Amino acid sequence: MKKLFSFIVCTMVAILSLSIATAASAETDNSRFSTKLTNSVESEFKAFGLNPPNSNSVVNLTKNKLTFAGQATGNTLYSNSYFQGKSSISYSITNNIGTKLTVKVWNDSDWIFATETLTVNANGTATGTIKNLDANALYYLSFSAPSDFSGYVQ
Known part of the structure; x- marks a missing residue:
């Protein structure tokens, strides 16, 4: 159960990190x-x-x-x-x-x-x-x- 919880938390952190990187990329594109x-x-x-x-x-x-x-x-x-x-x-x-x-x-x-x-x-x-x-x-x-x-x- 502990491993499953750790896996879910790591997955959520990875998804959140990708979302932030995509938003930053979109902002950069608009400034070009x-x-x-x-x-x-x-x-x-x-x-x-x-x-x-x-x-x-x-x-x-x-x-x-x-x-x-x-x-x-x-x-x-x-x-x-x-x-x-x-x-x-x-x-x-x-x-x-x-x-x-x-x-x-x-x-x-x-x-x-x-x-x-x-x-x-x-x-x-x-x-x-x-x-x-x-x-x-x-x-x-x-x-x-x-x-x-x-x-x-x-």
């Missing part, structure tokens, strides 16, 4: 993205984060250009600012790594379907125009991982 600040034409703001933006940060594209840059190994990055003000926007996005980059334009009122999906070739730049946006709606961007990118919408 770098953050950069970029400048817009008129002001400085944080260009991206791990969550969609909050309503406190909105760039009016009739007055400012939304610039962004970021790097991530395993996390989708989001613009930290919404943008609004135009029904047609132009974009330029440079992908600095050897895999394609998927960029999605999201309307804040639709969390299921992206308004537009853009693909930037490996080590390439994509430019273009997105039309038929609601000038009064709030939009934001998401960038698939792995990523190393920069660009703007205006």
Whole structure:
């Protein structure tokens, strides 16, 4: 009976140790993205984060250009600012790594379907125009991982 009790205790300690190691590994993985600040034409703001933006940060594209840059190994990055003000926007996005980059334009009122999906070739730049946006709606961007990118919408 004593051996059985010792075996159960040792097993529980081993399981607990593995759980702690897994949690530490997950935390380490989430910290493997770098953050950069970029400048817009008129002001400085944080260009991206791990969550969609909050309503406190909105760039009016009739007055400012939304610039962004970021790097991530395993996390989708989001613009930290919404943008609004135009029904047609132009974009330029440079992908600095050897895999394609998927960029999605999201309307804040639709969390299921992206308004537009853009693909930037490996080590390439994509430019273009997105039309038929609601000038009064709030939009934001998401960038698939792995990523190393920069660009703007205006």
